[in-house]
Amino acid sequence: MYIVVIGGGKVGYYLAKALLEERHEVLLIERDRRRAMQIANDLGEGVVLRGDGAEAATLEAAGVSRADVVCAVTGEDEDNLVVSQVAKRHFSVKRTIARINNPRNEDIFIKLGIDVTVSATQFIISLIEQEIPTTPFVNLLTLRGIGMEIVDLYMSDDCPWVGRRIGDLALPPDTVLSLLIHDGARSFPTKDTVLALGDHLIGLTSLESEARLHEMLQPV
Amino acid sequence: MQVVILGCGRVGARLAGILDAEGHPAKFGGQAVLGEGIDYDVLRQAGIETADAFLALSDNDNSNIMASQIAQRVFQVKRVIVRIYDPGRNESFRDMGLETMCPTRVGVDRIEALLGVN
Numbered sequence: 001m002y003i004v005v006i007g008g009g010k011v012g013y014y015l016a017k018a019l020l021e022e023r024h025e026v027l028l029i030e031r032d033r034r035r036a037m038q039i040a041n042d043l044g045e046g047v048v049l050r051g052d053g054a055e056a057a058t059l060e061a062a063g064v065s066r067a068d069v070v071c072a073v074t075g076e077d078e079d080n081l082v083v084s085q086v087a088k089r090h091f092s093v094k095r096t097i098a099r100i101n102n103p104r105n106e107d108i109f110i111k112l113g114i115d116v117t118v119s120a121t122q123f124i125i126s127l128i129e130q131e132i133p134t135t136p137f138v139n140l141l142t143l144r145g146i147g148m149e150i151v152d153l154y155m156s157d158d159c160p161w162v163g164r165r166i167g168d169l170a171l172p173p174d175t176v177l178s179l180l181i182h183d184g185a186r187s188f189p190t191k192d193t194v195l196a197l198g199d200h201l202i203g204l205t206s207l208e209s210e211a212r213l214h215e216m217l218q219p220v
Numbered sequence: 221m222q223v224v225i226l227g228c229g230r231v232g233a234r235l236a237g238i239l240d241a242e243g244h245p246a247k248f249g250g251q252a253v254l255g256e257g258i259d260y261d262v263l264r265q266a267g268i269e270t271a272d273a274f275l276a277l278s279d280n281d282n283s284n285i286m287a288s289q290i291a292q293r294v295f296q297v298k299r300v301i302v303r304i305y306d307p308g309r310n311e312s313f314r315d316m317g318l319e320t321m322c323p324t325r326v327g328v329d330r331i332e333a334l335l336g337v338n
Contacts, residue, residue: 054309055309056308077258078286082281082282082285089316
């Protein structure tokens with residue numbers, strides 16, 4: 001694959017290095033001349049292009065129109081957004097991945113056509129929520145292309161589902177509860193499964209049904 | 221007309237003074253947090269939710285582009301005008317539906333006119 005990485009900070013540098021090790025064709029675009037030289041000395045002359053990735057001329061020189069993926073991973077959300085938008089609209093790049101620092105920017109990035117966003121901040125928040133189950137509802141993964149979400153539902157002591165049969169729950173449309181974790185053991189729940197305090201349910205739900213499902217888990 | 225301006229440089233400040241004198245309350249948003257990117261709370265504090273117009277006039281093209289798209293798509297501000305110095309980016313985002321103005325192009329056109337070469 002031909003992968004263009006924009007931003008030669010720590011994320012961009014290690015990303016380029018790892019991709020090279022996996023034998024991909026990689027070009028890293030870095031604005032700062034000294035940093036660009038440093039990386040060129042390390043990873044090879046042909047791997048680095050010095051320039052502003054938000055300028056169409058730079059992306060043109062990088063040949064992004066034949067790139068399989070463009071990854072915008074600078075430390076500035078606005079730079080990552082603009083680079084991805086220009087790559088997408090101007091050069092019809094198939095797949096754009098943008099790094100996000102402020103998790104609240106995720107919605108606007110998706111609205112504006114960026115394919116995938118990666119937020120370390122959001123990732124850490126999800127990990128904390130998963131490890132410390134104070135919230136009954138954790139989004140584990142969003143399958144953006146098909147509008148579905150994989151979710152972890154935790155039966156806390158004030159959760160109205162505790163003690164109820166799954167078959168009796170009026171689940172919202174496009175929602176499946178696929179896995180039950182009870183006392184650290186896994187099983188596949190049926191409509192006769194009765195939920196207990198401390199259980200985790202791993203399920204699938206559509207983006208439209210997410211709010212309803214979330215609401216159902218709230219104490220009444 | 222209530223106007224929110226991002227960026228408090230010469231153009232932003234001057235414009236705010238003029239608009240204010242003409243009875244259009246103008247508020248600045250974002251200059252305090254520009255280095256940190258675009259902050260929704262600051263935009264809200266600046267009154268973007270009720271603004272009739274949003275002007276992105278900071279000296280950073282990408283900040284202006286991102287802020288104006290947030291104003292347009294998230295806060296549904298009716299009139300959004302964005303300053304973009306880079307003529308290439310100006311064209312790209314004008315084609316994507318932003319109302320842009322490019323001082324570089326305006327300057328070049330004007331000087332060419334003065335020289336009588338265009």
